Amino acid sequence: MTKRKFGLGLSLVLAAGTILGACGSDEETTTPKESEGTGSEGTTEAVDFSLAMVTDVGGIDDKSFNTSAWQGIEAFGKENGLEKGEGYDYLQSASDADYVTNLNNLVRRDFDVVYGVGFLMEQPIKTIAEQKPDSNFAIIDSIVDAPNVASVMFKEQEGAFLAGVAAALMSESKQIGFVGGMEIPVIERFHVGFIEGVKAVDPSIKVDVQYTGKFDDAALGKTTANRMYSSGVDIIFHAAGGTGNGVFAEAKERKTKDANANVWVIGVDSDQYEEGAVGDTNVTLTSMLKKVGTAVQNIANDAMAGNFPGGKTVTYGLAEEGVGLADSRGAIPQDVLDQIDEYAKQIASGEITVPETME
Numbered sequence: 216m217t218k219r220k221f222g223l224g225l226s227l228v229l230a231a232g233t234i235l236g237a238c239g240s241d242e243e244t245t246t247p248k249e250s251e252g253t254g255s256e257g258t259t260e261a262v263d264f265s266l267a268m269v270t271d272v273g274g275i276d277d278k279s280f281n282t283s284a285w286q287g288i289e290a291f292g293k294e295n296g297l298e299k300g301e302g303y304d305y306l307q308s309a310s311d312a313d314y315v316t317n318l319n320n321l322v323r324r325d326f327d328v329v330y331g332v333g334f335l336m337e338q339p340i341k342t343i344a345e346q347k348p349d350s351n352f353a354i355i356d357s358i359v360d361a362p363n364v365a366s367v368m369f370k371e372q373e374g375a376f377l378a379g380v381a382a383a384l385m386s387e388s389k390q391i392g393f394v395g396g397m398e399i400p401v402i403e404r405f406h407v408g409f410i411e412g413v414k415a416v417d418p419s420i421k422v423d424v425q426y427t428g429k430f431d432d433a434a435l436g437k438t439t440a441n442r443m444y445s446s447g448v449d450i451i452f453h454a455a456g457g458t459g460n461g462v463f464a465e466a467k468e469r470k471t472k473d474a475n476a477n478v479w480v481i482g483v484d485s486d487q488y489e490e491g492a493v494g495d496t497n498v499t500l501t502s503m504l505k506k507v508g509t510a511v512q513n514i515a516n517d518a519m520a521g522n523f524p525g526g527k528t529v530t531y532g533l534a535e536e537g538v539g540l541a542d543s544r545g546a547i548p549q550d551v552l553d554q555i556d557e558y559a560k561q562i563a564s565g566e567i568t569v570p571e572t573m574e
Contacts, residue, residue, distance in 0.1 A: 261296035264519045267304045267326040268511075269317040271333035273430045273456035274307045279484040280456055280507060284332045284355060286485075287508025291515045314339035322350050328518050330355065330511060334401045340364060351523050353514050355507060356401045358528050366528040367510045371401060372408030372569040373562050374503045374538030375452070378481050379412020380558050381501055381540065382450045383420055384551045387477055392423045392443040392451035394462055396430040404571050405454035405483070405503075411569055415558065423448055427458050436461025444469060444478055450500060452481040459483060463490045466498040479546075486541040502541040506531065534563040 268288055275285040285305055292303035304326075306317040314331070318339055321329045330353045331340040337357040344352050344361045351363050358366040382391045393409050395402045406424060413420050423443055427435045436458040440451055444465065451466070453459035459482070466478045470493045480491055482502030491499030510531060517524055531537020540555065547555075561567040 261298070261302060262519065264295065264515075265297065265302050265326045266291065266328045266330070266511075266515050266518075267306070267321045267324070268330035268332055269314060269321065269336065270305060270307045271314075271335055271430065271456075272308055272310060273333075275305060277430070277457040278460060278487060278490055279482075280505070281332055283485045283505065283507040284330065284511055285508075287511030288330070288515075290508065291512045295519075311335055315342060318343045318352075322347050327351060328353055328515060328523070330514075332507075333357075334399050335397075351518060351525060353511075355510065360526070362526045364526070365514050365524040367507075367514070368528060368530045369401075369505050369507075369510075369537055370530065370532030370569070370571075371404040371454075371503075371505060371538065372411070372571050373533045374505065374540065375405045375408030375454070376412035376415070376562065376567075376569045377540050377555055377559055378452050378501070378503045379409040379414075380416055380555050381412075381543075381547060381551070382409075382452060382481060383413040383416035384554060385479070385500060385547060386420065386450050388447050388449045389417070389420045390423065390447045390449065391420060392425070392440070392448040394436060394439050394443075394451055394453040394455050394459065395424070395426040396455035396458055397428055398426050400572075402426075402454050403573065405452075407571060407573055408569050409452055412558070427455055429458050430456035432458050433461035433464065437465045440465035449477045450479040450481065452483070452503070454483045454503075460490065463487070463498065467491065467493045470496065470498050482541070488541065488544060497544070497546070499544075500546050501543045504539050504541050506537050509537070532563075533559060534565075 266288055268284055270281045273281045275281050288303050297303050308314055308317055314336055328351045332355050334356045336354055340352050340354045341359045344364045348363055353365040355367045395406055410422055413422055425439050427439055436455055440462040443451055451462055453462045463480050466480050469476045469478050478498055479500040480498050481500050484505045487502045488499045491497045
């Protein structure tokens, strides 16, 4: 079977050389640039620029949202000859009480751009941005109206719609699960988009929706998945950060006990294929990609070029190649991939509009 990155190609819909676009006439973004500091022997000379991020409670090892953001920062740092600790770095938050302190610490270390990763960073970023008007900040998944803050949003509902289509077309039991983290707008977009995708294929399919209330509790994710699989659910889509690691753990445990167990997980944010490995098989059906790392690099490149998009909101959807589905590595047959691609084209062209909220 030919491997494909469905949802992210869209070559028949998108103009060649599409640049991840902005939402609104006054918004802008750039694609990652090649480092200009490469010497004759291929070594990269460090640029005079630095960036850092504050994670939410999931941490950089959540194999999801924070991991993607950190990979973007790491990639930018390495491409531009920066050293970890001085040129690029992160501070991990054990709880929301750490957000302001961590942001302040990075400002004191004089990083050129400081990122706050996650919706829960909105108020801390707003507070620090007002206190430090000469420092530049970026927030992922929320909007802070300040001249020194760049806001990055994603149309998670569009990528989740495709995940819902994939789940509905692949489910044998016609029972599907969704495990969310906290009940906040960004997770609601995942939730709503997924439900809409399932309904577009078969409105009769039951979707069991459970919110754990946490992004960093794999044990809770595992028990939640256990209840779902035990009730007959055969595919679970998680949007729960590190809590979602427990969903994978439960699916892998069942697959280990019974090689014929029909259990699947749809990952989130990053390609979580490796997370689903069980010996010679894998329980990852696909993953809904959210290109946070790309957004991080775009802002850094703009800022380094003297064009920091402060006061602007940049939004990434299917049309901007900011969300989509990962390669299924053969788990999804070609005829199903073709159907998913058709939905992706209709969303990217505006023929289908995916709602953001339950209302």
